[in-house]
Amino acid sequence: MSAKIGVITFPGTLDDVDAARAARIAGAEVISLWHADEDLKGVDAVVVPGGFSYGDYLRTGAISALAPVMQSVIEQAGKGMPVLGICNGFQILTEARLLPGALTRNKGLHFHCVDAHLVVENNTTAWTNTLEKGQQILIPAKHGEGRFQADAETIAQLEGEGRVVFRYTDNFNGSVNDIAGISNETGRIVGLMPHPEHAVEKLTGPSIDGLELFLSAVGTIAA
Structure with missing residues (x-):
């Protein structure tokens, strides 16, 4: 049977x-x-995609983190x-505390739309093992x-445990230690600011x- 991957849609x-x-x-x-779904419909993995959920009101991601579907995601993520x-x-x-740190306004307060070169720092996660x-x-x-920030203790922990997954080669947004993506302790949860889904076909990426x-x-699901 095929791996079932759920993709969430929020307003925005x-x-x-x-x-x-x-x-x-x-x-x-x-x-x-x-x-608004509480039932994850038997999915094996979930993608929380990009956009401007709830118009980015309050703080980016803050309202979405409280949505019913995310409560179910938090529960299942805790099970691996x-x-x-x-x-x-x-x-x-x-915002859902599935990953540490915060994403704040880019340095210079500019919106960036660029093709980003990333270095793979951890290829043992569920999302980077190929x-x-x-x-x-x-x-x-x-x-x-997209400016990743965290307190010094958290940064030291991420670095020490190998949980920095991607780094920018051109740190255009000012993220601490050039961090573009991180994982949780198990490597099953990964977050990154650039968009891998826009680089899957030669015609468009x-x-x-x-x-x-x-x-x-x-592959992780099949294994």
Whole structure:
């Protein structure tokens, strides 16, 4: 049977269709999840996609983190279900306390829309195990609040435990230690600001490097 990957849609989400297509290309069966759903419909993994959920009111991701579907995601993530948060999804995961730290306004307060070169720092997570440590991948980034920050103790813990998953080669948003993506303690939950789902087809992306994250998840589920 195919891996079942759920893709959540919140009011204001705009990258759910792209995330669903990426998962399908990777060979998964995609299950659409609505923000008001409490039932995750038997999915094996969840993608929390990018966009402007709830209009980014209050704080980016803060309202979405309280949605019924996220309460179910938090519960299942605690049991080991793989979860990927992309851009606004990464913000939601930090607000839901599934990942530490916070995403704040970019340095200079500019919105950036660029193709970002990332270095793979950890290739043992559920979402990066088809990549090579030290490999550079090229995927789009588009955000105004992607500056990763955390207290010194948390940064030391992330670095010491190898939980920094991706780093920017050009730290355009001012993130601490060039951090573009991190994982939880088990490596089953990953969040990153750039968009792998926009780099899965040669026709539309700067590369197909982003497909590897979805292939990794499908392989993790199969294993």
